[in-house]
Amino acid sequence: MTRTEPPVVAVVGPTGTGKTALGVELALRLGGEVVNADSMQFYRGMDIGTAKATVQERRGVPHHLLDVLDVTEEASVADFQRAARTCFAQIRSRGRIPVLVGGSGLYVRAALDVLELPGTDPAVRARIEGELAERGPGALRERLRQVDPESASRLQDERRLVRALEVWELTGRPFTSFMPRREHVEPTVQIGLDVERAELHDRLARRVGAMVEAGLEAEVRALAARGLREGRTASRALGYGQFLEVVDGRATVAQAADATVVATRRFARRQLTWFRADPRVHWLGWSGPELVEHAARLVERSAADPRTL
Structure with missing residues (x-):
């Protein structure tokens, strides 16, 4: 790699940084041009609650993979992998640099790393989901233990249990055999934004408050009329599930806001754990007048010497 071929840039880390x-x-x-890697910003109309950049905040920079799904559609890591890598190639063809931005850890790794993604079969998944509803997660875990004991011991989320059994039925391989390797598919520099936990907690509380003031309840009401409750991915977005409780009369705005703050803080801790486990991430303090300069120097140094990647 030479200075005329700079790396893909990825800006990662917890939400709100x-x-x-x-x-x-x-x-x-x-x-450069920005490629979105926040799985909830794929959705049209989910703007306030996802802190999606406004046209003004984009400052003329092209942004890709925003507003590409309806709330009733399910986000797919495999689809995202193909779309993100296509964006990278197209941006490169224009002589520009791809800048991947987001905190959805698996989506970031799907775009950047060597990662084989098994296919899906709606009929197989529906059958397994029916078994889950009828017999409960214990039965699925026991069945998975017979063919993929490592996944059975590691996976707690019911959705991932279903996925692991679907993968086994479709491929005859354990789910864990598809785990990503820490190997970039092309030269990449990852920049993580770090912040003290107490400061991040305060920042996230203020952020949720600002979203409420900006009209999060009205946004959720409009999306509910477009099928938000039926969306397997979109309905789980931070703030949206909580404010659906307001729409349905089961919570007050204050209660939904408090629940969103708690859920967002918990999510930020998981994100930090995920990205901290990757030794390739270069961590920078999230604020300060020198942040952009330090980040740009990291990219330029990485372009000059690939051994720093």
Whole structure:
């Protein structure tokens, strides 16, 4: 790799740390275009609750993979992998730099790393989901234990149990055999934004408050009329499930806001754990006048010397 072939840039880390703003700044500084890797920002109309960058906040930088799904559609890591890598190639063809921005850990790795993704079969999945509803997760876990004991011991989420059994039926291979390797498919520099936990907690509480003031309840009401409850992925987005309780008369706005703050803090801890486990991430403090300069120097140094990746 030479200076004329800079790496893909990925801005990662917990929610609420300013990844969107840094991604735009780096794209402006380096001559890049942003590719979204926040799985909830794929959805049209989910703007306030996902902190999706407004047209003004994008500052003329092209953004890709925003607003590509209806709330009733299910997000797919495999579809995202293909779309993101297509975006990277197209951006490169224009002589520009792809800047991947987001905190959805598996989606980031699907875009950047060597990762084989098994296919899906709606009929097989529906049958297994029917078994889950009829017999409960214990029966599914026991069946998985017979063919994939490692996944059976590791997976707690019911949705992933179903997926592991679907993968076994379709491929005859254990779910764990498809886990990603820490190997980039092309030169990449990952920049993580770090913040003290107490400061992040305060920031997230203020952020949720600002979303409520900006009209999160009205946004959720509009999306409910478009099928938000039926969306397997979109309905689980932070804030949206909580404010559906308001729409349905089971919670007050204050209760939904408090529940959203708790859920968001918990999610941010999981994100930090995920990205901290990757030794390739270069961590920078989330604020300060030198942030953009430090991040740009990381990219430039990585382009000059691939051994720093």
